[in-house]
Amino acid sequence: MxxxxxxxxxxxxxxxxxxxxxxxxxxxxxxxxxxxxxxxxxxxxxxxxxxxxxxxxxxxxxxxxxxxxxxxxxxxxxxxxxxxxxxxxxxxxxxxxxxxxxxxxxEETQLITTIEIALNKHQIEVVMREALEKEKENRAIKNKFVSMVSHEFRNPLNNILTCTELLSNYDLQFNEEKRDEYLSHIQKSVKHLDNLLADVLLMSKDENEKLQFNPTPLDLEKFCQDLLQDIQLSVSENHKIIFTVHGSLANLENNSTVQTSHLIKLDGKMVYHILSNLLANAVKYSPVGGNVRFDVFYVPGEVIFRIQDEGIGIPVADQENLFNSFHRASNVGKIPGNGLGLAIVKYYVDLHGGNISFASKPGIGTTFIVNLPINN
Known part of the structure; x- marks a missing residue:
């Protein structure tokens, strides 16, 4: 040019x-x-x-x-x-x-030579300036990452420390129920740390090192029921998860990827993370309780998951960056989180060749829809 x-x-x-x-x-x-x-x-x-x-x-x-x-x-x-x-x-x-x-x-030679030198110099400066800005951006992201991860690790570690100190001073005034409560707090904190560490390691890996897509035959309805049992362990009495299946595998009977009358091919590990994260968020960001609707739709060529809550919703200004790493909505207040969950969800949905979308209104609630093809 x-x-x-x-x-x-x-x-x-x-x-x-x-x-x-x-x-x-x-x-x-x-x-x-x-x-x-x-x-x-x-x-x-x-x-x-x-x-x-x-x-x-x-x-x-x-x-x-x-x-x-x-x-x-x-x-x-x-x-x-x-x-x-x-x-x-x-x-x-x-x-x-x-x-x-x-x-x-x-002289013409002087004019053209001076112009060529100036254009080259300017191009080098532009490249260096862009590299410097990128380095500043990376440094800012790194600092934010370290600060956020440190904060996220500190809370469960403090819980573990407090509970272990109480248990170390355990005497007869503590009944078995109280002891089990402290042990439960420790177990939950360790599980939280393990999940956080897994998320951090995943997002810090090179693309070639990240988890590879591995679809296997899956009994989806049983899979969802087992997932709900796990989720229910951390759900308060103020929340109610309503699970509904729409249609059946008969809708997909002409699809060659349906191996048996009960199985379709999806990556179970990734689907578990996608759905558990969205369901956990639906509960977490509904601090006063309410219904969480979890729907599965069987349609030709794909399965659709819809998770709908009655929580705090997502401000319009935050919606564009919702799937970016470390981004958290401006209205979450003291609700814990590290801003990695939805970024990983999006990554796993993309590996399936699927699509994730959402609709949200502050004070009304949020609906996430995940479309996953089953002819992958």
């Missing part, structure tokens, strides 16, 4: 000589400007790759002032054209960090 160069020169004959020279060398000269303010406007309109700017221009804005504003607004490299070699103008021009100087009258 040929580079565009804006020529800013108030002597029209010199301006056309420069234009002719540049076009002969293969550059595009879309505009010639004669005034500083006009140069700023044209720079914003056409976004040239480089500007040749006369230091002294007619009007109320000099070339140096115009270059300074263009650099601030658009980050476009500028080469100065000047008939002056005195130190006053050169020192003033240096403050705008130009990419070169060309003294008039100029």
């Amino acid at each position: 040929r580079e565009k160069i804006l020529v800013v020169e108030d002597e029209i004959i010199i301006a056309f000589d420069i234009k002719s020279c540049l076009e002969k060398a293969g550059y595009i000269v879309p505009e010639i400007a004669a005034y500083g303010r006009q140069a700023v406007e044209k720079a914003g309109e056409i976004r040239p790759d480089l500007i040749l700017m006369d230091v002294m221009l007619k009007g109320d804005m000099s070339g140096i002032e115009a270059a300074a504003e263009i650099g601030h607004l658009f980050n476009i490299p500028v080469i100065y054209l000047t008939a002056y070699s005195d130190q006053t103008h050169l020192q003033k021009a240096k403050t705008t960090q130009p990419f070169g100087y060309i003294l008039k009258p100029f």
Whole structure:
């Protein structure tokens, strides 16, 4: 692609000589400007790759002032054209960090060489600036990650420490029920730490190291019933999970992937994580309780899961970033979480070649829908 160069020169004959020279060398000269303010406007309109700017221009804005504003607004490299070699103008021009100087009258070879050097220099600076910004972004993500993981680990570790201290001082005033309660707290905290560690390790792995998609025949209804038994262990009396199956495998009888009358092929480990995470979130983000509806739909070529709660909902401003790692909605308050769950859910759904979508309204609740193809 040929580079565009804006020529800013108030002597029209010199301006056309420069234009002719540049076009002969293969550059595009879309505009010639004669005034500083006009140069700023044209720079914003056409976004040239480089500007040749006369230091002294007619009007109320000099070339140096115009270059300074263009650099601030658009980050476009500028080469100065000047008939002056005195130190006053050169020192003033240096403050705008130009990419070169060309003294008039100029030679064509000098002009083209200076332009090529300036374009290459600017490209290198752009690449370095992007790399620096990426490094800053990565460092910020890393710091956020360390801070969040440290916080997430600290809570269950504190629970374990407290319970073990109480048990170490165990005496006859503690009945068996109380002892079992402390042991249960420890077991739950250890399980939470184990799940958190697994999530962190998964998200930190290289793509080639992550869990690979491995579909196997699955009795889906029994699978969901077993999953619900696990989930019910951590569900309070204020929550009720309503499980409904719509349709049957008869809907899929023409699909060659149905191995028997009860089995379809899905990756059980991934589906367990997808559904358990969504169901756990539905309960967790419904702090005052309510119904959680868990529906399974059999349709030709795919199975659809719908999980619907009556919880706090997701603010509109957070919905766009919901599946990004470490993102948590602004209304979660002190509800625990690490912002990794939905990112992993999305990753597992994608590995199935499926789709996940949601609808949510703050104060009303959230519905997640997961479509997983069974002809994978």
